[in-house]
Amino acid sequence: MSNNKRISLVAGSYERFIWGFTLNPKKQTLTPLFSYPSHLSLIKTLAVSGSVVASGGSDDTIHLYNLSAASSLGSLNQHSSTVNALSFYAPPDLPYPRNLISADADGNLCIFDADGFVHLKTLSVHRKGVNDLALHPSGKLALTVGRDHCLAMVNLVRGRRSFCCRLDKEATLVRYDASGDTFFMATEEIVSVHQAEDARLLFELQCPKRVLCAATARNGLLYTGGEDRNITAWDINSGKVAYCMEEAHTARIKGIVVLTDSDGATGSDDPYLVASASSDGTIRVWDVRMAATEKPNPLAECKTQARLTCLAGSCMKFKQSQAGKGNPEVEDQMIEG
Numbered sequence: 001m002s003n004n005k006r007i008s009l010v011a012g013s014y015e016r017f018i019w020g021f022t023l024n025p026k027k028q029t030l031t032p033l034f035s036y037p038s039h040l041s042l043i044k045t046l047a048v049s050g051s052v053v054a055s056g057g058s059d060d061t062i063h064l065y066n067l068s069a070a071s072s073l074g075s076l077n078q079h080s081s082t083v084n085a086l087s088f089y090a091p092p093d094l095p096y097p098r099n100l101i102s103a104d105a106d107g108n109l110c111i112f113d114a115d116g117f118v119h120l121k122t123l124s125v126h127r128k129g130v131n132d133l134a135l136h137p138s139g140k141l142a143l144t145v146g147r148d149h150c151l152a153m154v155n156l157v158r159g160r161r162s163f164c165c166r167l168d169k170e171a172t173l174v175r176y177d178a179s180g181d182t183f184f185m186a187t188e189e190i191v192s193v194h195q196a197e198d199a200r201l202l203f204e205l206q207c208p209k210r211v212l213c214a215a216t217a218r219n220g221l222l223y224t225g226g227e228d229r230n231i232t233a234w235d236i237n238s239g240k241v242a243y244c245m246e247e248a249h250t251a252r253i254k255g256i257v258v259l260t261d262s263d264g265a266t267g268s269d270d271p272y273l274v275a276s277a278s279s280d281g282t283i284r285v286w287d288v289r290m291a292a293t294e295k296p297n298p299l300a301e302c303k304t305q306a307r308l309t310c311l312a313g314s315c316m317k318f319k320q321s322q323a324g325k326g327n328p329e330v331e332d333q334m335i336e337g
Contacts, residue, residue: 056084060079076102225256245288249276
């Protein structure tokens with residue numbers, strides 16, 4: 001019985017195109033899957049879970065795709081303003097998502113059942129637009145930050161907002177760590193690290209310029225990117241920089257995805273593949289084990305000639321009993337984005 005790994009990346013752009021790629025780390029290539037003008041205007045956000053992709057845009061619409069078949073699954077039209085944030089919840093024991101959560105520029109949050117993408121509920125969470133949302137690994141809670149300078153917590157089981165507090169400044173990004181014990185908020189060039197249980201501030205990470213994207217890894221690192229054009233790995237236990245890949249792109253970085261090593265050769269879950277997308281239209285994949293070198297080179301690269309706005313990805317493991325016979329069975333999956 002053999003294991004095969006499929007790594008996919010999806011990018012959105014100002015030009016309303018969505019781009020799909022598969023990554024072959026051994027051949028060091030990014031192979032285009034599709035390029036499609038899916039929205040009427042710019043794409044703001046993406047989410048990937050297994051082979052299912054969701055994109056949200058300023059045309060107030062969520063579009064759904066089957067990544068494996070490179071085909072459309074339809075659209076969702078519950079929002080009446082720009083869709084600013086999307087996130088799937090996929091239980092660890094399932095090879096497909098259970099729920100899709102979306103948030104818009106009117107301050108609303110929508111909950112969908114991913115089986116048929118049935119709309120379950122719409123909640124008014126913020127007085128102004130939602131900038132970002134983060135799902136707890138349990139799938140029971142979501143954090144949102146909005147233009148009303150507030151942080152809110154939503155109980156997804158009961159379908160109501162359970163907590164809201166005023167922030168000193170408007171946060172544009174929020175993320176949970178892999179365990180769900182800690183969360184992060186980005187405000188301009190500062191990333192604050194908080195205890196998830198009581199939102200207590202643990203420490204702050206000072207970046208050179210405004211942070212536009214972030215991704216957490218299972219080994220206790222937080223990757224940030226933005227207007228400084230660097231990819232910085234922070235140790236979230238100490239608050240110090242673990243390493244930094246300077247000038248990773250020629251323009252600001254709009255998306256970072258962590259892809260983890262799942263070959264089991266070392267017995268470690270430390271991630272070594274990180275993908276980044278820039279507004280200069282370039283997608284690059286990095287082997288961060290080479291970050292200690294003076295100027296690491298990307299493992300793979302693709303130039304889309306578009307102004308990219310967001311990036312998402314998935315890494316799935318397939319199990320096949322007889323080579324070349326039958327359909328592969330999904331054994332496991334890991335998603336970051």
